[in-house]
Amino acid sequence: MIHQDDLKQNVLLQLLAVVAKQPAFHQLRSVEQLGYIALLRQRNDSGVRGLQFIIQSTVKDPSNLDARVEAFLKMFEVTLHEMPDAEFKSNVNALIDMKREKYKNIREESAFFWGEISQGTLKFDRKETEIAALEELKKEELIEFFDNHVKVGAPEKKILSIQIYGGLHSSEYEKIIHDAPPPHSHRITDIFSFRRSRPLYGSFRGGAGQMKL
Known part of the structure; x- marks a missing residue:
């Protein structure tokens, strides 16, 4: 998890997902062949946004998959820092083009507006403001965000x-539940119990039955 709804950080996260998606698939799926499903995407949980890796594997157990994700991030760090300006701009333009696509149908359009209403963000001009932010974005800002x-x-x-843990990795599961967690x-x-113990983000919707405007 990275941040709550914020214009600048939203576009940085979206752009990072665009830039890293194919390298992640290539390394984790094609090169290391960790599993049939190996993907990277951004996610939005009630207005709290982050980057998500999903790997379904019979080759490695989940702890090993976590380690492979961290190894990929070390590799990608070099790729990002050495990215040519032209490639950065190409990725920015690709994301802008996606945002300029018209809704395919009324269901897709209404889903966007109801999403803003249900989460309480009410940013009905989200696409336009994000495009404007992307047009001003610098490569150094993406690197700093990463x-x-x-x-x-x-x-x-x-x-x-x-x-x-599936049946193929039952022995690894038995070991991990008895070992101390990593530092x-x-x-x-x-x-x-864990959820109750954690501090919460404030709701965009305000108190019960209220909407922040």
Whole structure:
């Protein structure tokens, strides 16, 4: 998880997902062949945004997959820092073009507006403002965003790893539940207790039955 709804950080996250999507697939799926499903995408959980890796594998257990994701991020850090200006601009333009696409149908259009209403963000001009922000974006800002939030050891990085062990990795599961969790991490065994113990972001919608305008 990276941030709550914020114009500048939203476009940085979106652009990072565009830039990293193909390299992640190539490395994790094609080169390392970790599994049939290996993808990177951005996600939005009730207005809290982040970057998500999904890997379904029979080759490696979830702990090893986490390690391979971290290894990819180390590789990608070099790629990002060495990205030519022309390639950066090409990715920016590709994202702008996606935002300029018209809605395919009324259902898609209404889903956008109802999403803004249900989350309380009410940014009905979101596409236009994000395009304007992208047009002003600099490569150095994307690198700084990655270094602060995503790279291995980033100072503001927060990771939630959801691990599902199949029958092929039952021995690894038995080992991990008896071992101490890695440093600076917390193993969640009771989701509800953990959730109650954490501070919460403020709601864009205000209190119960209210909407912030």
